[in-house]
Amino acid sequence: MRIHALIITCISLLIVSGCGGGSSSRGADSGNGGDGNASPQYNVEVRRTSFGIPHIKASNYANMGYGYGYVHAQDNLCILAEDLLTIRGERAKYLGRDGTYTIVANGSTANNVDSDFFWKFIATDEAIAPLKNSDQQAIDATEGFVAGYNRYVKELNAGEHPGRHLACRDEAWLTKITADDMFRRYFRLTLLASSSVFVNEVSQAKPPGPDNLPLPVDLDDILALDPGALPLSGGLPIGSNMYALGPDAVSEESLLLGNPHFPWTGTERLYLTHLELPDAEIMGASLYGVPAVLIGFNEHFAWSHTVSTAYRFTFYELTLNPADPTQYLYDGEMRDMESSEVSIDILEDDGTSTSETRTLYRSHYGPMLELAVSGVPVLEWSPLKAYTLRDANAENDSLMNQFFSWNRAQSFEEFVDLHGSVLGVPWVNTAATGPGKPAYYGDVTVVPNVSDAKVQTCGALPLQAVLGQLMPGLPILDGSRSTCEWDSDEDAPRPGIFGPANLPKITRNDWVHNCNDSYWISNPAEPLTGFAAIIGDEGTERTLRTRLCMQQVIKRLDGSDGRPGDRFDLETLQEVALDSAVLSEQLARPSLLSSYCALPLPLLSTGGAPVDTSAACSVLATWDGKNNLDSVGGHIWREFWRNTGGPLPIATPIDDLLWLTPFSASDPVNTPASLNVLNPIVATAFADGIQKVLDSSFELDTPMGQIQHSGVHDSIIPIFGGEGFEGSFTIANARSGGLEEDGYNITYGNSYIQTVTWDNAGNPVAEGFITYSQSADPASPYYKNMTEAYSAKQWIKFPYLEADIAADTVETLNLSE
Numbered sequence: 169m170r171i172h173a174l175i176i177t178c179i180s181l182l183i184v185s186g187c188g189g190g191s192s193s194r195g196a197d198s199g200n201g202g203d204g205n206a207s208p209q210y211n212v213e214v215r216r217t218s219f220g221i222p223h224i225k226a227s228n229y230a231n232m233g234y235g236y237g238y239v240h241a242q243d244n245l246c247i248l249a250e251d252l253l254t255i256r257g258e259r260a261k262y263l264g265r266d267g268t269y270t271i272v273a274n275g276s277t278a279n280n281v282d283s284d285f286f287w288k289f290i291a292t293d294e295a296i297a298p299l300k301n302s303d304q305q306a307i308d309a310t311e312g313f314v315a316g317y318n319r320y321v322k323e324l325n326a327g328e329h330p331g332r333h334l335a336c337r338d339e340a341w342l343t344k345i346t347a348d349d350m351f352r353r354y355f356r357l358t359l360l361a362s363s364s365v366f367v368n369e370v371s372q373a374k375p376p377g378p379d380n381l382p383l384p385v386d387l388d389d390i391l392a393l394d395p396g397a398l399p400l401s402g403g404l405p406i407g408s409n410m411y412a413l414g415p416d417a418v419s420e421e422s423l424l425l426g427n428p429h430f431p432w433t434g435t436e437r438l439y440l441t442h443l444e445l446p447d448a449e450i451m452g453a454s455l456y457g458v459p460a461v462l463i464g465f466n467e468h469f470a471w472s473h474t475v476s477t478a479y480r481f482t483f484y485e486l487t488l489n490p491a492d493p494t495q496y497l498y499d500g501e502m503r504d505m506e507s508s509e510v511s512i513d514i515l516e517d518d519g520t521s522t523s524e525t526r527t528l529y530r531s532h533y534g535p536m537l538e539l540a541v542s543g544v545p546v547l548e549w550s551p552l553k554a555y556t557l558r559d560a561n562a563e564n565d566s567l568m569n570q571f572f573s574w575n576r577a578q579s580f581e582e583f584v585d586l587h588g589s590v591l592g593v594p595w596v597n598t599a600a601t602g603p604g605k606p607a608y609y610g611d612v613t614v615v616p617n618v619s620d621a622k623v624q625t626c627g628a629l630p631l632q633a634v635l636g637q638l639m640p641g642l643p644i645l646d647g648s649r650s651t652c653e654w655d656s657d658e659d660a661p662r663p664g665i666f667g668p669a670n671l672p673k674i675t676r677n678d679w680v681h682n683c684n685d686s687y688w689i690s691n692p693a694e695p696l697t698g699f700a701a702i703i704g705d706e707g708t709e710r711t712l713r714t715r716l717c718m719q720q721v722i723k724r725l726d727g728s729d730g731r732p733g734d735r736f737d738l739e740t741l742q743e744v745a746l747d748s749a750v751l752s753e754q755l756a757r758p759s760l761l762s763s764y765c766a767l768p769l770p771l772l773s774t775g776g777a778p779v780d781t782s783a784a785c786s787v788l789a790t791w792d793g794k795n796n797l798d799s800v801g802g803h804i805w806r807e808f809w810r811n812t813g814g815p816l817p818i819a820t821p822i823d824d825l826l827w828l829t830p831f832s833a834s835d836p837v838n839t840p841a842s843l844n845v846l847n848p849i850v851a852t853a854f855a856d857g858i859q860k861v862l863d864s865s866f867e868l869d870t871p872m873g874q875i876q877h878s879g880v881h882d883s884i885i886p887i888f889g890g891e892g893f894e895g896s897f898t899i900a901n902a903r904s905g906g907l908e909e910d911g912y913n914i915t916y917g918n919s920y921i922q923t924v925t926w927d928n929a930g931n932p933v934a935e936g937f938i939t940y941s942q943s944a945d946p947a948s949p950y951y952k953n954m955t956e957a958y959s960a961k962q963w964i965k966f967p968y969l970e971a972d973i974a975a976d977t978v979e980t981l982n983l984s985e
Contacts, residue, residue, distance in 0.1 A: 184374035217976040220942040222949030223442040229305045231310025236459040241320035255300035255352040257288035261513040262341040271613030272431040278367040284512040285371040296351040299567030306568035309459040318344040361595035362480040362559045371539040375493040382550040407684040412599040412607035414820035416678040419735040422601040426472025431917040438920040439633040448576040453920040468923035469580040473596035477686040477704040481559045487629035497648040505529040515516030525732040535557040541714035566592030580605040588668030603926035609680035609690040610673030617655040626652035641701040672696040683717035709831040711896030718753040748794040756843035763845040771855035779855040797873030797889040808857030879913030935963040938946045
């Protein structure tokens, strides 16, 4: 292996020095007028180790950003370029009016025209100005990233890197970028759980008039809506698992598992780097285009994130002037909405260019919007009422400072202190630990300061009462009174948000976790209670994944999980992370086998057709209960369990009929339980699930590895794991309605995985994966090699110490400009 790496290194150095593609031998080719004798503006060394991990060693943040921008463009140019094009509001200009754009991480899809209007209206120079006042390290890294990215684009335009980036290299929209492009990228990431969910609702909002008559709003129709159809009613369509394991839970040193479940497509993919600077050394992953580590580790601490349940915005109901629906009442006086004339360019089908202009409006709270769900108007702009959005993260000027300060932190204690003192984390929970340190959890994030008492006095009735049942915790406030503005805490770094004293956090010597339910039982031995409903729910049923998340730790620590001992080490943590167990199977399969499978008669499907269950029952009887590549039967179970969440002929929630033992707040880890096999809906779901498989191209006894595979690569790479709804911890999600003709095409799930501990000398020991690999370019050598290792469960060591990096270096780039 070492000889092989040395050969690759030598070949790589010969190639770059001969072609000038990324070697310092090119000298200063653009940053100083081409004068080779002038001192370069940027100078950085990037070493790539196996699997394409860049180790960026730089004398300052500008140089680090330069190296980061260059290698990130090498690996993922087209994806990032398209996203930057989108945030500039230029999709229709280059791609035409008929295309669409989806922010995969929040599920928002808009056509190119609406997308352009939204981003030109929202991501203005004024909106991004606060981010441009970030700490100097963030500014320098951003400007360096732009220069490094632009250098690579310049090389591509000059014909270098043949065969690379075929998806975009010849497109007119592949251009050099500016620092403002990157600040808009940060701004978009900040708004992921708030304003950018409402692209269509904001871009299409307009006051009522003769050509725009308002639709009647019926509260009963709203109440009858499927809650899952409302934006963010179930949170973001992304998730994560994380554990921090302190001294009382480990056999050696503290441990951390970071396991975000993010899209395998788009710019919310994660990218792994190692950054070495004079005042900081950090390794870990970041979302595309952010030259910092967002989830990572060093010798002092390790941390991870999961998506929080807190809402980052509130709606305000405005009382309008009936004679002018662009004026609203505020403290007894009428205020004018701010109007903006927004124009975009559009490439038409015949190749000509046209322009279109819309007038979009803001209140002093934020943008106006109209919301309809499944054709039912919910927030309608009428002559009397209208709705506006205030977004706490649109006001968050500390996003970059949070992560750059964390990257420079020198101790676990400083990391925890910075969590609350900077308070710039936009929409994720945090868990952390360090060598010899306890386990820390906090949902210390940017949340509108709206107490439950304020909702009681300021809720915009009757709509608040109705939507409160569909989207618990999300306020719709009366916008006509200044007393209904958000409050401010003395310990908050900015007005309008909760301070750390009013946000949930916990530190324990044993363990904490989060698997996307609220903060309530981060450790079931010490529930967190008394927080505002806008942050999350308390005393409510946990998802199957969260329950498995907790049970795995509890069973490990009481020695009942079948593994030796009763503590975690790195190996057992990795076994748990990729185990592919399914909690619904553990809770329900015994009852199913002893009931339906014991019957000599077929079950009836939804359409009334008889379904012979005998063959499926035989397979399920011998299934290992997991979704590993060699597991047989998991697809039958998945299609059955998918149907248990279907609509009921009555208004009773399915879980009230699914289990015999109901949920108990005193035992949230183990309830509800005991499958209700007498429920005819469950029997029908089993019949329908079997029929789904029988109608597919896969046999009942086909191993999961022949059914489930990567949906983003150009070759078949088997993928293990299951889906959250069935109670899987190891996530592989096809984002489809079920088993398709070619199986389960995985486009979401386990993304970046890090397992971290420390050796006797205090050095970090970390292993993991970028499950879809470092590069999205099929021509890259790093396009699928991590995915293949992940498929085989061959954990990849993340080289951190100099000796390990030097021994594993396969390519070196000495970049200067």
